[in-house]
Amino acid sequence: MSKNRTVTDLAQVRNIGIAAHIDAGKTTLTERILYYTGASHKIGEVHDGEAHMDYMAEEQAHGITIMAAVTQCPWKGHMVQIVDTPGHVDFTIEVERSMRVLDGAVLVLDAVSGVEPQTETVWRQANKFQLPRMFFINKMDRAGADFERAMESVTNRLNGNPLPVGVPIEGGVLNLIDKTFTTFTGTLGADVTTNPASDELWEQTEDLRENLLLGLADYNDDIAMAVLDDGEIPAPEIIWETLKQATLTGEVQPCFGGSALKNQGVQSLLDAVLKILPSPLQVPSSKGATLGGDEVEVPMTIDGPLAALAFKVQLLEGRRHVFARIYRGILKPGDTLAIVGSKHKNERVARIFDVDANKKKRLDEARAGQIVLLAGMRYATTGDTLCDPEHQLTLESIQTRAPVLGLAIEANSSKDEAKLLEALNKFQEEDPTLKLEEDAETGERILRGMGELHLQIAFERLKREFNLDIRAGKPAVVTRETIQNAGSADAIFDRVIEQPNGNIELKARATATVTPRDRDTGTEFNVAPVVLPEGTELNDEQLEAIADGARDAAYAGPIQGMALQDISINIDQIETFGAASTAQAIRVAVSEAVRNAIQAGNGVLLQPIMKTDVVVPEEYMGGVLGDLQSRKAMIQETQSDDGMTTIRCDAPLSALLGYTTSLRSMTQGRGQFTMVFDRFDTY
Helix, strand or coil: CCCCCCCCCHHHEEEEEEEECCCCCHHHHHHHHHHHCCCCCCCCCHHHCCCCCCCCHHHHHHCCCCCCEEEEEEECCEEEEEEECCCCHHHHHHHHHHHHHCCEEEEEEECCCECCHHHHHHHHHHHHCCCCEEEEEECCCCCCCCHHHHHHHHHHHHCCCEEEEEEEECCEEEECCCCEEEEEECHHHCEEEEEECCHHHHHHCHHHHHHHHHHHHHHCHHHHHHHHCCCCCCCHHHHHHHHHHHHHCCCCEEEEECECCCCECHHHHHHHHHHHCCCHHHCCCEEEEECCCCEEEECCECCCCCEEEEEEEEEECCEEEEEEEEEECEECCCCEEEEECCCCEEEECCEEEEEECCEEEECCCEECCCEEEEECCCCCCCCCEEECCCCCEEECCCCCCCCCEEEEEEECCHHHHHHHHHHHHHHHHHCCCCEEEECCCCCCEEEEECCHHHHHHHHHHHHHHHCCCEEECCCEECCEEEECCCEEEEEEEEEEECCCCCCEEEEEEEEEEEEECCCCCCCEEECCCCECCCCCCCCHHHHHHHHHHHHHHCCCCCCCCCCECCEEEEEEEEEECHHHCCHHHHHHHHHHHHHHHHHHCCEEEEEEEEEEEEEEEHHHHHHHHHHHHHCCCEEEEEEEECCEEEEEEEEEHHHHCCHHHHHHHHCCCCCEEEEEEEEEECC
């Protein structure tokens, strides 16, 4: 392990994430990076359950990444901070909150499959945070691997602009900028030899070289002139700098190829990370807001009051820890921080740790640019801003997705109920997409998550970490509700409350209109201005009661009482009756009017719809297509290649529960499928 892992010069830091679809080779790539940089003395293989970054027992047993893991490694005078993220859609919150604190990303593609469903998800997440990114086209050793076809899938499915730079060819990687050919030999590919590319190899990649230069011509006049006039190509340094600037703006994505498992191309990728992806000083200043709502910029510097973002809570060694990215200032053990977000409290940091997967090392301080682990914080949670109590602000928080699948659960033994609740509360702090709720009608406890695997892992952890055995019911898909048509209604609330000192009259009347909105546009509340009787004015408390009443009614739909979405609520008129029209009376009248309007709008259930890819041998395509259509899947396209067919479709989650078993039965175990939540919709 590298002895000096402390960040000193931000210009020499690269803070990157490695993300991709499940089984594209992210963790395998990370293991090689750690080995070649000297941060680890051996390569841990995922298929052997020995990957350094997959340290959880469940990760080793299932052969997948579940928790995003943080580490650091030195490379050629730089410090590379790496976050290895999960590829399974059920754990997409790990990717979301990691992307929030990264400066750049390496997206890994399977050279045979190209862009896959979860690749699209991480691409959208990277877009959300405007992350510069590059591609590593992995598994070039596999039959059917195609570097150019994988790049085409980036263009076609992601609307990206991939540019070839490091081309895998004949057992090495040809660099189209430096005109060099690099081979990886010796023990585990650690011996790197770079020589000028032969004329024969150069001729084989002439089209790709032209593709690169054409892609950069819009960003540099010298490159444009060389392409148009067939003139002398600018020096490699100019091409590298142009490529970097175009990458930082998100307009292009450099592509490198190789095989992490076969130890090919990893060092070339690392060199490119240093040349292309930004240091913390080269990313735009973070945006923040004062408690008064004024926008402020937070530059990445050690000067100024502390500003940091808590992006993850995790139990390590049975104790609560908080992962944080420092954006400004210096943090030391014992410092008191203001927590701005879920709770507004001050608390002290007991310890600060450097992180290497599940290993930690105490630090005397943390500086802007670092990702560190904080101990002793009981209240900070995902998305909270940690700042100097005298200079409080909020940084952009982290959005979490609502769970889509639920199971009724209970402890096998009634004496374990309290222990179960305590354990699940800890899990919910770690994972905001895991929710424990109680069914008001049945009294059952419902654990909701992002999918079957998500819940299965939670159950396995309950057994391993807390020695808890539980019983679970059948999966229940989470639904939403909306309306099909516009509806209007009015309601009058008129009640006399008997009191010992005299009766109290409450009276108010409200008229409301509710209209449907486009799917996934959310709920809109238009509560002002409303029509009032002439000469009538409402005080602040009464105006607030109008908004509260509208929200009360929108909490549950008319069919199954599920959450409402995609509606517009307008409070058209309020009629008051003197002192009887208290804020409470107005709130009840508005709530009843909105509820009646929703009923008049004809409610409809919305199901979670999954974007689904099914990959099967061609001879089974007909049967699988017929089965998908019987499950109400909407087929988008089919694509055949090398004897395998990929079927892309939208399907309701309820129809895909247990589909793995059915697909294997139909294809003699050779079919596979992946799904990603897309939207709530009618079906």
